[in-house]
Amino acid sequence: MKQSAGIRDYDWWLLAIAFAICGMGVLEIHSATHSSHLAGMHWRQFIWIIVGLVFMLVLSRIDYHVILDQAPLLYLLGVVALVAVLAVGHSRFGAKRWIPILGAFLQVSELVKLIIIIVLARFFSEVRTDRLMLADLAKAAVLTGLPLGLILLQPDLGTALVLVPLAVVGAFLAGLQWKHAIVVIALGAMMLPVGWHFLKPYQKERVTTFLRPEEDPKGSGYQLLQSKIAVGSGGFWGKGIGKGSQNQGGFVPVRYSDFILAALAEELGFAGVFVTLSLYMVLLLRLVRNAQRANDRAGMYVVMGVAAILGFHVLVNVAMVIGYMPVTGIPLPLMSYGGSATLFVFMSLGLVMNVRIRRFVN
C-alpha cells in the first residue's frame, strides 16, 4: 500500500532556510574565534552540519509510523540513558550531561528531546476527542515530567524547560480546554516558590541578577550587560564582520555559542538581525505549514513538536541576548556552535522531512 516517498518530496525551501541560518552561524563562529585559540572552530561546526545532514537523510527514510510504533521502547531507552548519565556521566562545566558515544561526547538530553517528541506525538495522536480530557492531560504531564525531572537532576534547567513547550503545544493542538489551561497555569504559579527551593545557587543567581542586574555587575549580570552592549553598539548596519570590538575583544560571553546572536548583531547590525530572525520565522512557519499538510495527526504532532522545541530555543536564546530573559544556556538552533545541538536539529528536521514526504501516502 505504500507508495514511493523520496528525496524529491523534501521541503527544499525549509532546507534552504536551514542552510542559510547555518551559513550565518559558521560565518559568525569564524569571526568570533579566528583570532583566538579557538581558531578553526567554524570548520568543526561545518563538519557537524554535514554529519547532521546524513542523520537527517537516514531518519527521513524510516517511516515515522514505524518509529512511533516503537515509542514505548524509545521512552524506556531515553529514561535509562538519563539515569545512566546521572550514574556514570562525564562531568563538564559542573553538570553531568555527557556520555561517550561514537568517540565523541554526546549530550544525552538532546537525544531525549527527540524521543519525547516521538512519545508525545504517539500519545496525543491516540487521544481521539477534540477536547482533551483532564486525565489525558495528566498522563501527558507525567510522560513529560519523568525525563524532565531526570534532566533537572543533571542539572540542566535549560534543556529540562525545553520539554515544557513540547507538552504545551501538543496539549494545545490536542484540544486543551481553557479551564484546564487556567488550572495548570495557576498550579504552576503556586509551584514556583517550591521550584525555587530546588534551584542550584548559580541558577538562583542567574534569576536574581536578571531581575536586579545592578547587584551583580560582573557575574551573569555582566554577561547580559556585555551582550546588550554588543547588540546596541552594532547600530543599524553593524560594525562589519570581524570588526566588532565586543566580539573580537571577547567581551561577549561564549560569543560563538549561546551569545552568537549578540556577536552577529554587533557586526551585522539590525539589518543582519532582521534577516536572521526573518529566516527563523519563515523556518518556523514552514514547519507549521508542513504540520498542516501532514497525512495524519501523528505526523502533525511530530512536526509541531519539532516546531515547539525550535521555537522555544529561538525565543529563549534571543530574548536572553537582548536581556529580556535570564541566562539559561540554551543555544540558538543551527547557529550556535555545538555538535549535539546541531545533530539534534538536523535529526528533528529529518523527522519533519519524514512526515512531509509521506503526506500523500495513504
Next chain:
Amino acid sequence: MRFERDQKLPQVRLAIVSYVIVGMIALLLVGFWKLQIIESDHYAQLAERNRIRSIPIIAPRGRMLDREGRFLVDNYSSFSVLLLRDDPQQVERNLPQIAEGLGMPLEDLQQQLEAAKILPRFQPIVIKPEASKADIDFIETHRTDIPVLEMLMAYRRRYLPDGFMAHASGYVGEVSAQQVESSNGRNRPGDLVGKTGLERQYNDLLMGTDGMRRVIVNSVGREMGRLDEKEAVPGKPIQLTIDYDLQVAAEQSLAGRKGAVVALDPRTGEVLALASRPAPDPNQFAVRVPREEWKRLNEDPDRPLLNRAIQAQLAPGSVFKIIMATAMLESKAIPEDFSVFCTGVTDFYGRAFHCWQKHGHGQVSLHRAVVQSCDVFFYNVGKRLGIDRISYYALQMGLGRKTGIDLPAEESGLIPSEEWKQRVFHQKWYPGETISVSVGQGAVTATPLQLARAIGGIAMGGIFKQPHLLMTTGTPPEQDFSLSEETTEKVTQAMFGVVNEGGTAAGVRLEGVELCGKTGSAQVISAEGLKRAGRQRRFSDNAWFVGYAPRRKPEIVVAVLVEEGEHGASAAAPVARDVIKAYYEKKAKRSQKQYTVEYKRYEINPEPTVAEAQAAARPAPRSQEPAAANRER
C-alpha cells in the same frame, strides 16, 4: 499499525500557532530595534569604554642643579607593577600566585585591593611601586596565565646619598587626598608631589604633565592595538644658588653633628649652602615610606625631620651682641666710647648676672667687648637701651620675622618686647629680662638663617637681602635699613677682631682672608634649672658661630649651629671657616683661570657614581636640561 490514523487536523489551532510565531519574532525584533536604533549611541559609548584603556605616561620631574649645573636631584626610571582590576574573578584566582611571585604577603595585596574598591574598576592600581628584575621576569613569563598584571614605567627621584642637602631638597610622596581636591584636576591620586623643601616649594615647576596612551584592549585587558598618544611634558629643571662644593664642605665639616649650616651671599641673598643634621635619606621616601620608618622619624628625639637651618628657633647667645652693638651705635642712646669695668659678675635689680669670663675682663669698651664677648658690658648696654629699642633694631635687622626664603615652613624666631609679653602672657615685662636678652638669652630666639642674613646685612651696611635658593636673574627683594658708615665700620672692625685680634674665635683665623664673625654659646636652660636637673648632656650649651668675609662688602656669610656643641669657638667656628675656606680656594683657582667645575661625588656609603647612576637612568627623558658648561664627571 498499532494506532489508527486520524486525518482530521486542528487547523484553527495550527493557524493560531502561526500567529504566535509571527508575534514572537516581531516582539524580538522590537527588542533589537530598541537596543540597536533607539539606544544605539548609549551602547556604542559603553563599548568604547570597554575596549579603550587609558594608560598614563608618567612625566619625569624636573631635576635640581647647583649653580654650576651639577645634578643635586636626579631621576631614574623604574617599573611599577600594576594590577588590572577589570575582572575581579580573574584577580581573585591569580592573587595567591601573584603574592608568591612578587614576594608580597597575600594579606597586603588583599588590603590594597580593598582600599581601591572606591576607584572605578577600569583604573588599575600600583601594587608594587618598584619592581625588581625578578618581578619583571615573573610578569613577562606569566603573561598568559596571569593577565591581570601590567608594568608601568615611572620615574623615581634620586637624591644624593646619606641625607646630603636633604632638608633643602625635601622629598616627594604620593599626593594627599586634600591636595588632589585643591589642585583643580592637576593632580590625580597616586601622583608624586613635593612634600617638603624645594620639592614642595617649586612643585608646580618641577612637576610635568603626564601623557596618556589610549590602547585597545580585550576583555582580559590584553593590549590589542594602539589608538593615540598624548606625550608627557617633562617637568622643568630648576637651577639652584647652591654651590655643590660649599655644600660638601658644610656637610663634611658638620660631620653629622646635630646642627645646621647656612651660607649666603649677602650681596644677593643667594643661598650657597644649606645643611641640617640629622637628616633623613629622602631616597628611602622615593618609593613608599614604610609606616614604622615614618613613625621612627617622627618620634626620634633628635627630630631628623626638622630643618634646623630655618626651623630651629633657639637663643642666639652672644651672636646677638652684634645686634646690640649696632643698636647701641645707631640709636646714639649711649655714647660710643661707653665703657664698663667687668669683674666677672654684676648685679641688677637684686640679682647677680655673670660674665662667661669668671675673672672678669677689666675695663672694656665696645670693640673689646665684642672681641672678648664680654657679657657684663652688654648687660649694661641692654639696661640703657631698654627692651623696646632692642626689639626695634632686632626686628629691623630681620630677626623675629620670616626671612621669606623660598622654602616652606620657615619659622620666625622671636624678639620679645613689652607689648609681646603683655599680649602673650598678660604680664608686665620685668627689667631683669632685658638683661638676659642683651646677651641673646631669655625669650629671644632666632634661626641660623636669620642670623646669617642679619650679620651679612650689617656687614653690607644695612642691606638685608631676601635669601633664596632658586637662581634668578632679577633683583631679589631686600630690606633696607641703612646703617651709618661709622656704625658699620665699628661693628665690622669688632667682628674682624673676634677672629684676628685674639678674640673668642682666634683659632679659626685664615691666612689671606678677612674672616670676621661672632661666636655664641647659648644656654638651653637657666643656670638654676641646670643645677636642679643635674649636669646632663641634654642641657649642654648650643654652639653658634656666624662668620663672613671679607670684612666690608662681604661675599659670603656662614651661620653655624651645633646643638649641644658647648662652645661656639670650638664647635661651630671651624665649620664656618671650612666653608669660607672652600669658597676662597675656589675663588683663587678661578682668578688664576685654573678652575673647572668638578663633580666629585659626595660619598659616605659606597654608592654607584653619578655617571653610573645616569647611565642607569637612561633612556633619559627628553628634558630641557641646561647645558652645563665644563661639566666633568
